[in-house]
Amino acid sequence: MEVKVPSSRRPWRNALEITGARENNLKNVNVKFPLNVMTVVTGVSGSGKSTLVKRILAPALMKQLGGGAGEATGRFDRLMGVNGQVTHVEFVDQNPIGKSSRSNPVTYVKAYDAIRTLFSEQPLAKARGLKPSHFSFNIEGGRCEVCQGEGQVKIEMQFMADIYLTCESCNGHKFKQDILDVKFQEKGIDDVLDMTVADAVEFFKGQPKVAERLRPLDDVGLGYIRLGQSANTLSGGEAQRVKLASFLTKGATLQQDKILFIFDEPSTGLHFHDINKLLKALNALIEQGNSVLIIEHNVDIIKCADWIIDLGPEGGLNGGIYCSKARPRIW
Ligand SMILES: Nc1ncnc2c1ncn2[C@@H]1O[C@H](COP(=O)(O)OP(=O)(O)O)[C@@H](O)[C@H]1O
Ligand SMILES: [Mg+2]
Ligand SMILES: [Zn+2]
Known part of the structure; x- marks a missing residue:
């Protein structure tokens, strides 16, 4: 081709x-x-x-x-x-979309809000009184506090590059057990974060609010990226396409823009x-x-x-x- x-x-x-x-x-x-x-x-x-x-x-x-x-x-x-x-004028450059390991492609295109909401609506989440915020890895509540929702902990080395180890408290699953117990179509929030964009578009096809926000990432050729991949691990070209995808999302720009x-x-x-x-x-x-x-x-x-x-x-x-x-x- x-x-x-x-x-x-x-x-x-x-x-x-x-x-x-x-x-x-x-x-x-x-x-x-x-x-x-x-x-x-x-x-x-x-x-x-x-x-x-x-x-x-x-x-x-x-x-x-x-x-x-x-x-x-x-x-x-x-x-x-x-x-x-x-x-408006928008520069779409290859600079990182977020310096912290907390932002990732899915939060950037605002697909994660819809995913959190969906999980909070599952019967077990309701029975446990869980809110969308409990499914966030950015704020306290549902995330593992030992690794603060990163699934790994950084060991700072004095003379070498820092080392990352899987968090022993959550075994890399990023959330507390009550949160991980909540499933949507047999998948927990940790499984979802581990999916590729392309797989997630398919998995959420019955959930237009989620699928509509993920599809632009697939459209710009980022179907292979995992939903939970840290923004700081994206290449410049990938970061640029995530930015582009955010403008292609339905409702991202106003009709009159x-x-x-x-x-x-x-x-x-x-x-x-x-x-x-x-x-x-x-x-x-x-x-x-x-x-x-x-x-x-x-x-x-x-x-x-x-x-x-x-x-x-x-x-x-x-x-x-x-x-x-x-x-x-x-x-
Ligand atoms: N801040 C600057 N001060 C002085 N000269 C500059 C500056 N920025 C660019 N130039 C010069 O202006 C010319 C055009 O540069 P530039 O616009 O960056 O070209 P291009 O983007 O086509 O490669 C070059 O000769 C460059 O050396
Ligand atoms: Mg130039
Ligand atoms: Zn942990």
Whole structure:
């Protein structure tokens, strides 16, 4: 399998326009960024892509939308075309989704709330007076307090990397026995946390509130991840796709939201199979009425663009020129 060239390109009407961009090596360029389509900013390393998108367009747009001051905006003259066509800007980077071992993909896409609630509704949970919070590993109540719901304990070493050992109190099951006794279709909360996303989507197919929130993780190619996998063990590319999945979840964004999603080299570290999934997710964002702007070298992503903004011709001083703007031709 390979990444296929799309059979058609989306046309566009509305665009944001930056005029007089001249930060770093940019040579006083005027650039239009089409909306409601997938635009890719290409060019050799050092040609000015990040400067244009991350130092000028994004901060200028955030300021105009009344967002936080953030970092200083690079030099430019005007930003035009916002007029309600964009309501938010979202960077989807490869930074970790949570530094602590407590957050994980399922809490990030808010699927865990529905899972906790489901467990608290089981007859045994009701008989024991258990609430959804008892099925949380983040707060006291139902979790094992020896390992604080992590299932393992850290042994700090003075001269070596820390060692993790299975918690002897819960045997790695993360919860107290009264909680583990509660089953949904013969599985305890610990079994659920051990399932892969793909298996969990199947297991919860009769529970739309849970399944709907898990499915986007599968859609972005993370079906193999375990629900309880710590966020700090995800690779950069995986973290990025978890973030993307959180925007694909039903109700995650409002009908009237028009978000400009910005990605800086999202293909980094991805196999073409995963690039296909990433592209599918990006297209889904556009179908929801958003816009996607990607800085990218990867040919498989570039060839799928609706519009290309090419900077160059070289890196550094000899770059910073707006070379071409085009709908990609047949590849
Ligand atoms: N903070 C900075 N100070 C000075 N020069 C910079 C700074 N950031 C980037 N540059 C220079 O600006 C040019 C464009 O950089 P950049 O926008 O990062 O390119 P790209 O993202 O296309 O690789 C390069 O020559 C780079 O060295
Ligand atoms: Mg860059
Ligand atoms: Zn424990």
